[in-house]
Amino acid sequence: MQRRGWFITFEGIDGAGKSSHIEVVAEALRREGRTVTVTREPGGTPLAETLRSLLLNEAMDALTESLVVFAGRRDHLRSVIAPALVRGEVVLCDRFTDATFAYQGAGRGFDRAVLAQLERITQSGLQEGSDAVLHPHLTLWFDLAPDVAAARLEGARAPDRFEAQPVEFFRRVAQGYADRAAADPGRFARLDADQPREAVRARLMDILRGHGVLDAAQEGA
Numbered sequence: 001m002q003r004r005g006w007f008i009t010f011e012g013i014d015g016a017g018k019s020s021h022i023e024v025v026a027e028a029l030r031r032e033g034r035t036v037t038v039t040r041e042p043g044g045t046p047l048a049e050t051l052r053s054l055l056l057n058e059a060m061d062a063l064t065e066s067l068v069v070f071a072g073r074r075d076h077l078r079s080v081i082a083p084a085l086v087r088g089e090v091v092l093c094d095r096f097t098d099a100t101f102a103y104q105g106a107g108r109g110f111d112r113a114v115l116a117q118l119e120r121i122t123q124s125g126l127q128e129g130s131d132a133v134l135h136p137h138l139t140l141w142f143d144l145a146p147d148v149a150a151a152r153l154e155g156a157r158a159p160d161r162f163e164a165q166p167v168e169f170f171r172r173v174a175q176g177y178a179d180r181a182a183a184d185p186g187r188f189a190r191l192d193a194d195q196p197r198e199a200v201r202a203r204l205m206d207i208l209r210g211h212g213v214l215d216a217a218q219e220g221a
């Protein structure tokens with residue numbers, strides 16, 4: 001796909017704090033005149049939101065989880081993400097395929113070579129005449145120790161099927177994110193999420209200015 005917009009994903013284990021910052025980033029971009037689509041995975045379309053609800057609530061094995069997330073992703077890419085990028089918008093997506101490698105791959109122990117195949121199939125054929133595979137242009141990785149994340153989530157909300165997993169599961173998921181970041185350092189920007197919100201936000205804005213997503217002249221956005 002011809003690059004006209006920005007596809008930016010927010011990643012991290014449950015409770016890392018990424019969702020707290022997405023609207024702040026969207027507002028900063030809108031102030032600079034950009035059109036922004038804020039979306040999430042699993043979800044982002046009516047079909048994918050239905051699949052999200054199944055994924056978070058119904059028992060299923062790791063292959064089924066993987067197929068469910070990639071099915072939703074295909075619909076989301078075709079209906080929302082790819083059209084927004086063609087229009088030149090900034091797409092801010094709360095989780096994407098790195099979460100599948102971290103949760104289904106590292107967390108559940110599902111075959112990462114199969115996930116890589118599903119990734120290629122699902123994320124290509126989005127523009128007629130092109131077989132390019134669409135990946136995020138920038139991934140903001142909120143890195144937080146699993147025990148700190150668990151303490152933040154305790155009592156905050158009723159846990160879903162993933163949030164109810166033991167801390168060992170999240171140690172594997174965190175390692176899964178670290179492996180993805182090490183394999184693609186140009187795309188990943190790591191944030192130390194064990195900081196007060198304001199410090200995390202300042203680092204986030206620095207990263208976005210450093211990558212030319214936000215105007216570097218607009219300090220203090």
Ligand SMILES: Nc1ncnc2c1ncn2[C@@H]1O[C@H](COP(=O)(O)OP(=O)(O)OP(=O)(O)O)[C@@H](O)[C@H]1O
Pocket residue numbers: 012013014015016017018019020021142152153156193195196197200
């Ligand atoms: N920097 C921070 N310091 C302390 N608490 C925080 C910080 N950032 C977020 N929190 C709190 O931690 C909890 C999880 O935050 P949030 O929902 O943004 O995380 P998340 O990464 O989006 O998690 P999930 O993916 O599970 O939705 C919330 O109660 C939030 O208020």
Ligand SMILES: Cc1cn([C@H]2C[C@H](O)[C@@H](COP(=O)(O)O)O2)c(=O)[nH]c1=O
Pocket residue numbers: 014041042069094095096097099100101103104162163
């Ligand atoms: C995209 C994706 C998500 N998950 C898991 C990770 C979370 O526990 C839930 C929902 O996400 P939220 O950030 O709490 O809204 O879904 C997953 O297992 N695989 C994926 O590909």
